[in-house]
Amino acid sequence: MGLAAGAAGAAAGYALNHRRAEPAAETLLGAEAFARTNAGAWAKVFDALRTGVCVVDGYNEIAYANNGAGALGFKAGQSLHPDSLRGLADHVRATTAPRQVELELGDADAPTAVRIDIAPLPEDHVAVELTDITELHRVERVRRDFVANVGHELKTPVGALQLLSEALADAVDDPAAAARFTTRIQHESTRMARLVTELLELSRLQGAEPLPAPTTVWIDRVITEAIDRSRTAAGAKDISLVRTGRRGLAVSGSENQLATALGNLVGNAIAYSPEATTVTVDTALDGDTVRISIADEGIGIAAEDQRRIFERFYRADPARSRATGGTGLGLAIVKHIAGNHGGQVDVSSMPGKGATFTLALPSVAAQADRTAPHTGEIDAKVTED
Ligand code: ATP
Ligand code: MG
Numbered sequence: 551m552g553l554a555a556g557a558a559g560a561a562a563g564y565a566l567n568h569r570r571a572e573p574a575a576e577t578l579l580g581a582e583a584f585a586r587t588n589a590g591a592w593a594k595v596f597d598a599l600r601t602g603v604c605v606v607d608g609y610n611e612i613a614y615a616n617n618g619a620g621a622l623g624f625k626a627g628q629s630l631h632p633d634s635l636r637g638l639a640d641h642v643r644a645t646t647a648p649r650q651v652e653l654e655l656g657d658a659d660a661p662t663a664v665r666i667d668i669a670p671l672p673e674d675h676v677a678v679e680l681t682d683i684t685e686l687h688r689v690e691r692v693r694r695d696f697v698a699n700v701g702h703e704l705k706t707p708v709g710a711l712q713l714l715s716e717a718l719a720d721a722v723d724d725p726a727a728a729a730r731f732t733t734r735i736q737h738e739s740t741r742m743a744r745l746v747t748e749l750l751e752l753s754r755l756q757g758a759e760p761l762p763a764p765t766t767v768w769i770d771r772v773i774t775e776a777i778d779r780s781r782t783a784a785g786a787k788d789i790s791l792v793r794t795g796r797r798g799l800a801v802s803g804s805e806n807q808l809a810t811a812l813g814n815l816v817g818n819a820i821a822y823s824p825e826a827t828t829v830t831v832d833t834a835l836d837g838d839t840v841r842i843s844i845a846d847e848g849i850g851i852a853a854e855d856q857r858r859i860f861e862r863f864y865r866a867d868p869a870r871s872r873a874t875g876g877t878g879l880g881l882a883i884v885k886h887i888a889g890n891h892g893g894q895v896d897v898s899s900m901p902g903k904g905a906t907f908t909l910a911l912p913s914v915a916a917q918a919d920r921t922a923p924h925t926g927e928i929d930a931k932v933t934e935d
Pocket of ligand 1: 748814818819822846849850851859864865866867877878880881882905
C-alpha cells in the first residue's frame, strides 16, 4: 500500500518534471507569474533555507529573492549586482551551462565571502544560489596558518638539535664543550617535547577527544595544586605566591583541565615577572560567576598585544619567551578550557605595571556556600551527593 502510493507519487513527480520542459509550462516562469504562483507555499519553503535563492529575469532584474538572499543584500526588484555577476548571468544565458564563482560582498573591512552558483532557467531567467562561506574561509585560513606555524616551531628546535649534535661529535676531545652541548641538547629536546605535549593537549581540548564527564570542582583545591606546581619556579626567582579572596567556591567541569589552565596562568605570571615580586591569586563570587584572577607585577602587555596573546603561537616578545622556553600555546589552551567550561578568560594590563588575567566560570551555586573539602576523601563524599 505504502509502496504503491510511493510509486504513484514518484510517477506523478516524473510526469511533472517531464512536463516542465514543455513550452506551455515554461510561461509560468515569467516574472509576474513567478511572483504570483510562488507567493504562498514555495516562498515559505525557500525562506526556511539558510542558502540564498534568487530568480533573475532576462534584464538582470531580481524577480524573486528568499530571506537568505535578502540577508546577503539581494532583494526582489533590484538589479543583479555587482557587474561581474551580471556578466556571469549573461554568460550562463548564452551558453546554458551553469557556472560557479566566489565573491567577497559587503563591507570592505569585514567582507562576506559568498559562493554563487548560477544555473539557466527557461525564458532567459537564471537561478542564483548564494552560500555564505565566510566561516569556512576563516577555518581554512586558521588551519593553514596552524600547520605553517607548527612546522616553523618544530623547525627551530630540530635545526638546533642537528647543529648541536654535530658540534658534540666534533667535541670528543673537549669534555667541557661536550658537557655544554649536551646541556643545550637537553634544553632543546625538552622544549620540543613540551611543544608536542601542548599541541596534543590543544587538539584534545578542541574536541578531538570527548570531554570528561563534568564533576563538581572545588576552586580552592585547583588553586592549591597550581600554586604547588609553580613553587619551584617562583622560588628560583624569589617570587612570593599569595592567595586571597573568597573560599569554598565550586564550578562544574574537569579538575584536571582547570588545574592546567590555572597552572598556565600562574606559570606565565612567574615567567614574565622580575625577581622578588609578588603573584596574587584572588577568588570572588560575582552573581553566578566565579572569578579567579592572577595578578603579577611583571613586564605587562601592550594594548595591541592583549587581543592577540590568546591566539596559538602568538608571543608578545618572541625572543624573551623563547628564552623562558615558551611555545605560545599556553593561553590558547587556557582559552579553550574556559570555553569548555562555559566561561571566558580576560586580561587587563599596563606595560611595565604587571598584568591581571581573570578566569570567569559559571559557579555551582548550590555548592558555593559549603566549606570546601581539603582531602580527597571528603571530596569523594561531596561528589557523591
Ligand atoms: P607557553 O605555551 O609555553 O606558555 P608562552 O608563555 O610564550 O609559551 P602563552 O602562555 O600563550 O605562551 O602567552 C603568550 C604571550 O603572552 C607570551 O609569550 C607573553 O608575551 C604574553 N604573556 C602571557 N602572560 C603574561 C604575563 N603574565 N605578563 C606579561 N606577558 C604575558
Ligand atoms: Mg605561557
